Amino acid sequence: MAKHLINIINPFLDKKGGLMPALHAVQDHLGFISKDNIGELAIAFNCSQAEVIDVITFYDDFRLKAIGKNIIKICQAEACQSQNCKELLHNLTSHFGLNINETSNDLNITLKEVFCLGNCAIGPSVMINDMVIGEATTEKVVNQLKVINTEE
């Protein structure tokens, strides 16, 4: 097993039900969960590869290939619906020229939809990585992306 991976998942091997936190950790470090990782995780957690794939594919957050450095999640739940989030989604997808679950060619951004960010009193809401934007507009989202890209 690659030394790198074992270091990442080592803290979770002795935990009951440690596969989920291990998957989060792999993804946080490596960006996604590769085919090789799946084989290694199966050995480490003493389960079949099918079981690992089973878990990965059930959850929206886990992914099997690289996506954008910045993940933009546009809330489409009821409270944001009342604040025209469908229009916002339409504006953002056309601004970036991407559909939902698509990644830009330069791997800078991925657009996703999400159902509730818990920011329901000041919607519509968009989350860029770990940051929630309230009363979101295309302009606010684009500006925040600029800030992130300059900071890097």
Add this chain to the structure above:
Amino acid sequence: MTEVTKIFIPNETSANSVGANLLHQIIKKINNDEGIKIIRNGSWGAFWLEPFIEIEKDGIRQGVSYRNIDLSHLNTIEEFFLDFESRNPFDINDIDFIKKQNRIVFSRIGNEDPLNIEYYKNTNGYQSLSTAFEIGPQETINLIKESGLTGRGGAAFPTGIKMQTVFDQDSSLKYLACNADEGDGGTFSDRLIMESDPFALIEGMTIAAYAVGASKGYIYLRSEYPLAKDYLLKAINIASDNHYLGNNIQGSDFNFEIELRIGAGSYVCGEETAMMESIEGRRGLVRSKPPLPAITGLFKKPTLINNVVTLATIPPLLLKDQSNFSKIGSNKSVGTMPFQLSGNIKNGGLIETKFDITLNEIVEDFGSGTQSGDPIHAIQIGGPLGIYLSSSMLNTSLTIESLQELKGSVGHGGIIVFDNSVNMAEQAKFAMEFCVKESCGKCTPCRIGSVRGVEIIERLQKHKTSKEDAILLHDLCETLESTSLCAMGGMTPNPIRSIIKFFPNELIEK
């Protein structure tokens, strides 16, 4: 010379979503006075005011809403004070939105740095854990039973009875699982506790674990709440350092530890059996009940499962001088309920109040009507599986009983306001679409029925008068309700039926 001693700038998701972090950076940068302490407090839950910055001056605390106000041109802290004074600062406790509430569980939010354990202790914190240690597990459970507390996650099951069941199990290993997978659209009360008063949850969990005999607790937190994760991890560490978690808590022989688990974007994992599957490291497929989790739960051991607000409500119940909780309300609707007012609303936020309050009082007296200024057309109560009420039903009381009569539920207390631009047929379709997206796939009616439901509603959108489709939708709803294992499939018909009933001709024309 300045008399200002403290500046409060909230660090909470909603406040940060409209610029609190940015304002903090600016004010921190220009503050060259060592005598002025900048505190990142929690939010008061009056979200339309955020970012609400407060200043304590000569012991008097007043605040100003800095929504959409840029301060980047300021050079000195004195300039900031001048700007602040020019904006008519006021005491948040003087506004009706706060004054009219009955804050028992949310009494601390907004006041201080949520990680200030000294403040927590000085405001009755950890008194109830001492009480529990004094009176013992059974007496603690008795007090919770007598309080009338029911689960605030959605199902409203009596908390004390659940605890008694776990207590009665003969097992050397028991678990506590806190459901922090607050996935209902339009809800944020759990998030607010975790971000603005995390020790309240930790103390509540510790008391509950002591009462039922659990030695290990999990918090299953949704991944959409990164700031809550940050606060919880820090608060768990601080509690451990202060011997409120770990071995021999406060010199007793009680051991209890908490592990934080992060979800991965699945709504159905808020269902307790799916949540257990997820904590055990599998797909979030729901389990059949029985066996009840209280008997055979996590890792096949007896497990107490409650949501965040329920657990955070336990400490106030055990306070000697403050048993007000049970005196509020009647029947099932005892105590306070944190309603979360959101959507197209002028003044949205967290409203902790008695259950027996009308929808009109919530959306007009607290909320001041729609944000758009257009008339209210519909209000959804209780999340994606909750019913829609029409504008003619604003005198509905929000008790558990009165919503049950309307074939709905208070659920987790979410109240979402829609103005007259809403298309109710679209909302009905969304209920089915959401079920398509979030169904765990175990039960056929939920997995496939929801797909058929979307198709039927799409046909009805073209031909509202189709009798055939109206009957088909009715039958489908009945099948979903009576043959699904969990509330996901079982309650998906609720919003749809309410639209058919309370919004005649908007989905189906007779």
